[in-house]
Amino acid sequence: MTATDTPPQHPRIAWQTGRVRTIVAETSRVKSIILQPASWSGHWPGQHVDIRLTADDGYQAERSYSIASPPEEKLLTLTVERIEDGEVSPYLLDELRLGDALEFRGPIGGHFIWSQTRGGPICLVAGGTGITPLMAMLRHRKRSLAHIPASLIYSARSLADVIYRDELDTMARGDCDLRLVYALTREHPSNWNGHPGRVTETLLVENSFTPAQNPTFFVCGPTGFVESISSMLVKLGFDPFTIKTERFGPSGG
Amino acid sequence: MDRPPVSRGFKSKRQASETARLPPGQYLTTDFPVLSAGPTPEIRVANWKIALQLGGSLLGTWTWDEFEALPQTTITVDIHCVTKWTKLNTVWQGVSFDDLLKGVGLSEPPGAYIMAHCDGGYTTNLPVADLVAEKAMIATRYEGLPLAPAHGGPARLLVPHLYFWKSAKWLRRLRFMAKDEPGFWESRGYHNYGDPRREQRYDGD
Numbered sequence A: 001m002t003a004t005d006t007p008p009q010h011p012r013i014a015w016q017t018g019r020v021r022t023i024v025a026e027t028s029r030v031k032s033i034i035l036q037p038a039s040w041s042g043h044w045p046g047q048h049v050d051i052r053l054t055a056d057d058g059y060q061a062e063r064s065y066s067i068a069s070p071p072e073e074k075l076l077t078l079t080v081e082r083i084e085d086g087e088v089s090p091y092l093l094d095e096l097r098l099g100d101a102l103e104f105r106g107p108i109g110g111h112f113i114w115s116q117t118r119g120g121p122i123c124l125v126a127g128g129t130g131i132t133p134l135m136a137m138l139r140h141r142k143r144s145l146a147h148i149p150a151s152l153i154y155s156a157r158s159l160a161d162v163i164y165r166d167e168l169d170t171m172a173r174g175d176c177d178l179r180l181v182y183a184l185t186r187e188h189p190s191n192w193n194g195h196p197g198r199v200t201e202t203l204l205v206e207n208s209f210t211p212a213q214n215p216t217f218f219v220c221g222p223t224g225f226v227e228s229i230s231s232m233l234v235k236l237g238f239d240p241f242t243i244k245t246e247r248f249g250p251s252g253g
Numbered sequence B: 001m002d003r004p005p006v007s008r009g010f011k012s013k014r015q016a017s018e019t020a021r022l023p024p025g026q027y028l029t030t031d032f033p034v035l036s037a038g039p040t041p042e043i044r045v046a047n048w049k050i051a052l053q054l055g056g057s058l059l060g061t062w063t064w065d066e067f068e069a070l071p072q073t074t075i076t077v078d079i080h081c082v083t084k085w086t087k088l089n090t091v092w093q094g095v096s097f098d099d100l101l102k103g104v105g106l107s108e109p110p111g112a113y114i115m116a117h118c119d120g121g122y123t124t125n126l127p128v129a130d131l132v133a134e135k136a137m138i139a140t141r142y143e144g145l146p147l148a149p150a151h152g153g154p155a156r157l158l159v160p161h162l163y164f165w166k167s168a169k170w171l172r173r174l175r176f177m178a179k180d181e182p183g184f185w186e187s188r189g190y191h192n193y194g195d196p197r198r199e200q201r202y203d204g205d
């Protein structure tokens, strides 16, 4: 083998420890963990980090968590939902304390990403914690001066399960280029003008631009949710190449 | 980093017997998670065709019926996704890569690398050495049933000893190449080879 046959060497995305700076209870099942990385080269909205926990007997567990903060911020926000019988998420919610060192590496992911230079319109469709990478996009979009048309369709069980609700409502109130629709699957509050029930084709048609406007879709959430939304979008005539998906959970269950 | 810091209060919830067979960093799932970069294409087998290519020239194509008539192989294997789940003892049926080569009258693969091309524009690259000698197949059945669209149906590549993104879903074309080229995830920060035993998740691992 000659020197030219050697594949290019890339530095490994190194593990580092971040300090837990803030913990925010977002809903009864979800907390945001705000980390101070030792060093950070920046990220694209939509990327994730891998977290690694190490037990005292050396056992390790790794899981991925999307970055919810925009690249403009120096601290990294991860937003974690409790999976009842889970190994890592209950630890992050119940055991992790301010000042703890948490091992992670990133940023990771080069497809489910958006930045203002890519322009719009963009249509974000979130199911549950699938909002996290989309929130990084919205937070980044808010900091850009380009008025990029965007819509967010956010499916949650109830209003109390909507993560970042105050921030989203404030964001939408002050921005006529942003449309925000909640779809609540288990609660239909009276005098509330969101959508009761699951996301439907009609709801998508009414809130997602037209195929002629050529929006880019970012669909994120549990597998079943992402499957159903993305096939509805294809059926509605949107180009499959403009539909980017990220699936968080197991299938079915 | 030398020794990773201990996460105070963290204990494994897994049985040692459960984790013994797992590659490093993987956890066991009994579910079958779905991961892909875009929507699931709905492919009717009546319109389906698969091609074997050398560079730009065609070595052979098969319609669904022709493909189904090729010798069938069944294997039971563990599969490992780069997103860290591992599923044990999965049963697949399909046509081995070796039988596909024989089907076009080749005793030797005509190139050292392969690019798999799929519906939806996905691609992934593999050394041919990782496909021959019963190491890989084009799978059309999972646990005895036709492969569901979400899992790559009607036909997907199955290369169980590499991370599962190499087992491209909705396979349409296998193209021999003289030189290696990165595929979809490989050009987006994922490892070029993807060996789970060596935890080759990302570029540089």
Ligand SMILES: Cc1cc2nc3c(=O)[nH]c(=O)nc-3n(C[C@H](O)[C@H](O)[C@H](O)COP(=O)(O)OP(=O)(O)OC[C@H]3O[C@@H](n4cnc5c(N)ncnc54)[C@H](O)[C@@H]3O)c2cc1C
Binding pocket: A048, A063, A064, A065, A066, A067, A078, A079, A080, A081, A082, A083, A085, A086, A087, A088, A089, A090, A129, A132, A133, A222, A246, A247, A248, A249, A250, B027, B029, B031, B083
């Ligand atoms: C790219 C990517 C980004 C992600 N971003 C986030 C994020 O921003 N916030 C977040 O909370 N999670 C996110 N996840 C999911 C996360 O990585 C873990 O899977 C999740 O926290 C569960 O881990 P656990 O160790 O608690 O549960 P495990 O011990 O892994 O699982 C316990 C049980 O729960 C099931 N399960 C696993 N994951 C889920 C899930 N997501 N929903 C429902 N059931 C599940 C398993 O099948 C198993 O039966 C992301 C996943 C990926 C691949």
